[in-house]
Amino acid sequence: MVEMRADGFWRQYSRNKLAVFGLGIVAGVVIGTLCAPLIRPGDPLAVVGYPFEWPGHDPRFPLGTDLLGRDLLSEMLHGAGHSLAIGISVALGASLAGGLIGLVAGYYRGWTDAILMRLAEIFQAVPGFLLVIIIVALFSPSFVTIGAAIVAVSWPSIARLVRAETMRLRSSDFVAACATFGMSDPRILLTQILPNCLPPLIVTTSVMTASGILIEAGLSFIGLGDPAALSWGTMLATGREALYNGWYMSAFPGVAIVVTVIGINLVGEGLNDAFNPRRQRRGG
Amino acid sequence: MFVSANDAPAIRATDGLPIHGRNVLRSPFLRFTLRRLCGSLLLVFLTVSMTFVLIELAPGDMVDVMAGEAGTADPGYIEQLRSAYGLDRPLLLRYAHYLQHVAQFDLGYSFRVNKSVVDLILQRLGPSALLMAAATGLALLGAIPLALLSARFADGFVDRVASMITLISYATPSFLIGLTLILVFSVDLRWLPSGGKDTLFSGLTGWSRFVDIAQHLILPAVTLGAFHFAVYTRLLRASLINVLHEDFVRTARAKGLSELRTFGVHALGNAMLPLVTMVGVQTGALLGGSVVVESIFAWPGLGRLAYEAIAQRDTNLLIAIVMVSTFVVAAVNFLVDILYFWLDPRIEHG
């Protein structure tokens, strides 16, 4: 059984300096998102100044303005929220769907397992990004369709993971013991098996947030982003027009994406190490 | 201690002797191949069906989707489509019609370019394959030495630097890499062209043509391959570190073999196997990634075609591309499995 005390876990996690650094990055992004309405109230898409102002020229716009004269800093802060929102909802959605399917498939085996895994295979057979594109194109881009499309592509790997863990745990002693004193299946699944699946699930989910952000950025870039929304991806799409003389418009959201994704990945690695304390990183 | 099963010969009918020449084509290998083939075909069939389900679920009926919102479709043609696809017929019949068309490789017609969709796709398949192969090649070219060094000096300076490089490669969206490369190499340095597959109307042949295409290929290939370079490096590094703990590495050293040979031949030979499978798995990601990369570099491949289809709202074309891509991925995975079977002598059955 996995018993983790909060302070013990933090101690384990914080041994990895990079992981703490990653956490700092993520925290920074979240804080930036939350403070957006404070630092830059109002509509980020409002035209507030001359276009193509380079960062540093006008003290009102520390990050400059884009090709329509909108405040880049405002766009960055408000856009962060959308990117994060997509990433997190997709990760949670895929975990929920994949986790549920994995649990059921791994526990009940037989036909249920075969059918569910076939389904997973089908979703994995189509190249991920293409499937996302086709779903979003068919159902018109919006937060919901984009989110659903990315979840559709992401759930199979989570399902496989959870299924493997479930199968492993299913044959363990404590589960057998619970069955003998009449615990119902759903209870076993929820209270015994699921908690033990959590560590790898949490790690995978955190990394999935990062890929969710990347996919959303990609979609926006090719024009399938949510037209009503502002995200780092849409900023990149717009910035593409001004690449030669205004590359800073692409640099800011681009670097932001890279840094955020790196931060999330570092957190994921840190979580992984914290859950499985292995040999010391000293050339052991 | 005294394990009795140990002296029984490991393998059966051939008395523990190697299977030579023609024998290979018999039972285990052929059975495996056939089984995999059936599996792949089934998968393609199921995916095509799923595509049908998706189309059915989407707003508007099949023909709206097929004819596209471009409005270039002739009303007479739409009527023809409606009856051809039996949209007044029950669901199952529609499904059957759909399958029939797909099986006959009839994926529709594109009025814009005045070509059948199949022809259009086939035309773009070659350049896509070239780009994907180049990207994979470059990724492996970078990954193998880096992984070797990282694993050899695990947790050392090289390892940490490599880890950072791979993390950045992995985290940077391909369009960012692509745009940066264009800015640096095409605009500032003017070393390489910024788009296209070759210099148009140049009429180059032979070696000069080859060089010309290579020059156009390199930036998009690097862009597409960057992500995979990171994945392969990490995978190979982990695989190598695992293999290094194996006993036969110790035997190799005890024989007096140099570190280079121990590492480069014995360890690498074993560690490559998971990499082979991974390359197959990544084909899908390559195809998906090519949409963005090809659109940035105006590379005339399937990805660019998909991008154009999105821009034109040509859903029919998109669906066709998705289906062909799935087929390609299934085919590549199938070949990779065969290759793996061939490479790993331990596998006797499927």
Added chain:
Amino acid sequence: MTAGISDSILEATDIRIGIGGALPLQIVRGVSFSLMPGKTLALVGESGSGKSLMALALLRLLPPPLSILHGTIRFGDIDVTRLGTAALRQLRGAGIAMVFQEPLSALNPVMSIGRQLAEAVRVHQRLSRNALRRRVLELLDLVRLPNAVRQIDNFPHRLSGGMRQRVLIAMALAGRPRVLIADEPTTALDATVQMEILDMLAELQREFGLAVLLISHDLGLVADYADGVAVMYAGSIIEAGTAAHVLSRPAHPYTRGLLGARPPLRPASMPDTGKRVRLVEIPGTVPEPGHAPFGCAFAPRCPHTIESCREAPPPQALIGDGHVASCIRVGEKA
């Protein structure tokens, strides 16, 4: 076994193996022995005694972070402990060769055994392709592998355990070594095959005048094949001497315990006196590697412990002709 130093082909002196650095840990705590050409020394002990590490140290194959903390190993007139990398590689296989315990995992699974053998030959000898092939077949013949010509292209997993071990021995002999270290060469094999392999090893030893270091936990095997025996416990040799002496007149309580815990043994060279030995269990467990108790390491489990046993590590006491034991009470009992 500690006859004139000039006779021995391999000499280990006060070897200490462990982890150095800030918190040092010693697993092998001062081991010395010498190997004579044409003779077999058996290094016996339970798991955790450090015997395998000792073997690895002889070829400087200790896995990091373990290393030789102290002592010298002399092969002929070469100091192995100070050898540079290139010379060390030359030594491995050609001067000293080693055969490992698990034949399946000790062979590269994706390389044919012919290629692996050819490799072993090529490291120390430049031969043409034909000559190489002939040498490989010659080696396979030496170890009596049936159907050698067809086995060359075969892969390790398709051979039986005994066959694989023969291949490993062939690989070890490829460089024409003077010393052969066999680390539990038959433990992973069937009883009948064990005898075959060991008989074959004995023959090869006679044919090539090899000095053999046979590492084992099995006293029964040792009795039949060893000329000398050294018993290791918790990182030190607690008794050593000729096989005849150690096995028939064990002086150290641990050796007695080991022998007592087995069905009656009799070295091939001794006549059957008809005496039967009581089956006795040694209570307690072997100390953790690196955490031997102060004083005599065996004291906690020894039925004859006295106060002074825990005060200092017992020195080696000479009992008979070349027979030593590390016990302070050795002289007392009959």
